[in-house]
Amino acid sequence: MISLSPSLKSRLSTPLKIGSFEVKSRVLQSPLSGVTDLVFRRLVRRYAPDSMMYTEMVNATGLHYVKELPKIMEVDPNERPISIQLFDCRPDFLAEAAVMAVKEGADTVDINMGCPVNKITKNGGGSSLLRQPEVAEAIVRAVVKAVNVPVTVKTRIGWTDKEINILDFAKRMEDAGAQMITVHGRTRSQGYTGPAKWEWIGKVKEILSIPVIANGDMFSVEAAVKCLEQTGADGVMCSRGTLGYPFLVGEIDYFLKTGQEKTPPTPIQRLECAKEHLQALWEYKGDRGIRQARKHMTWYAKGFAGAAELRGHLSVIENLQQGLETIDRAIERLANSTGSQEVEELELVEV
Numbered sequence: 001m002i003s004l005s006p007s008l009k010s011r012l013s014t015p016l017k018i019g020s021f022e023v024k025s026r027v028l029q030s031p032l033s034g035v036t037d038l039v040f041r042r043l044v045r046r047y048a049p050d051s052m053m054y055t056e057m058v059n060a061t062g063l064h065y066v067k068e069l070p071k072i073m074e075v076d077p078n079e080r081p082i083s084i085q086l087f088d089c090r091p092d093f094l095a096e097a098a099v100m101a102v103k104e105g106a107d108t109v110d111i112n113m114g115c116p117v118n119k120i121t122k123n124g125g126g127s128s129l130l131r132q133p134e135v136a137e138a139i140v141r142a143v144v145k146a147v148n149v150p151v152t153v154k155t156r157i158g159w160t161d162k163e164i165n166i167l168d169f170a171k172r173m174e175d176a177g178a179q180m181i182t183v184h185g186r187t188r189s190q191g192y193t194g195p196a197k198w199e200w201i202g203k204v205k206e207i208l209s210i211p212v213i214a215n216g217d218m219f220s221v222e223a224a225v226k227c228l229e230q231t232g233a234d235g236v237m238c239s240r241g242t243l244g245y246p247f248l249v250g251e252i253d254y255f256l257k258t259g260q261e262k263t264p265p266t267p268i269q270r271l272e273c274a275k276e277h278l279q280a281l282w283e284y285k286g287d288r289g290i291r292q293a294r295k296h297m298t299w300y301a302k303g304f305a306g307a308a309e310l311r312g313h314l315s316v317i318e319n320l321q322q323g324l325e326t327i328d329r330a331i332e333r334l335a336n337s338t339g340s341q342e343v344e345e346l347e348l349v350e351v
């Protein structure tokens, strides 16, 4: 059983203040490229209505030249609080993109300074900004000047283990006008491997006045509580733990508010959710949605007898009907099973 200490409960009982904007939850759904579209966010929000969500990262250079809103930047007018995340290395393009983001309904604009992917870093964006703190500062200044909503930054602790510069970097972001910083406790060279070094998040919290959000390895309520206790962070952001499990943000939020653990969904309930996700992706994106749904569907199919075989079938679905029928058959098998079959361990999602 997890326990919520009175001191943690009272520390987190007030709204999260991002500049003048208030959020009634200390648990955030991270931006996840290829995942956190409007459809996914809707599912997460059902269980975590107060939480802040992020769009997938949007390329500011792309916006500058195309001048047209990409689907990944689309926000439902009813979904609040919402942040639109941008990436680039050009302060002027980012400022321009931020104005478009606010027009689309963003409550805050987040700048990606953590993405490790070569395609992004070789153009000077994402985590490569950790190596160009002056450019990162200029970006924050330009975006803060361009919009009247809070500007936030999401970053890592450094480029490599030998270049951990998050303390200096985070201070610079605050001084440049960032109203919140999310720190993923890994270096760029770690990618997504090895444990997140939460101790650095604690050190950042000690020196900043703006809210600090802890990110990295937030796979359960227990992990979130441990991280909040260890780091003193103002909130936690969930990422891979939500893949195929849009319940996680709500579970953590509920625990932090009440000290009670929610009953986790059964495998059948998870598969019902997968069906809904699939149907909604098809309605929103058509055939492209079905192709994108394959990975989501395999993420849902975890932790029960027959899951590996089901993943095999779901990874190649060609259309909505086939996907729904495949999941229905799995649900039926689960409903009729005696529970004696071997259940695979729930493991970390590989991406």
Ligand SMILES: Cc1cc2nc3c(=O)[nH]c(=O)nc-3n(C[C@H](O)[C@H](O)[C@H](O)COP(=O)(O)O)c2cc1C
Pocket (backbone or CB within 6 Å): 030, 031, 032, 033, 034, 035, 055, 056, 057, 085, 112, 114, 115, 154, 184, 192, 196, 215, 216, 217, 218, 219, 237, 238, 239, 240, 241, 351
């Ligand atoms: C599939 C995938 C897509 C991601 N896309 C983004 C993104 O668009 N913007 C961003 O800031 N971080 C992105 N990230 C990083 C996560 O937001 C998060 O920082 C990272 O996964 C660490 O948290 P975790 O260990 O709990 O997964 C992505 C991560 C994954 C696995």
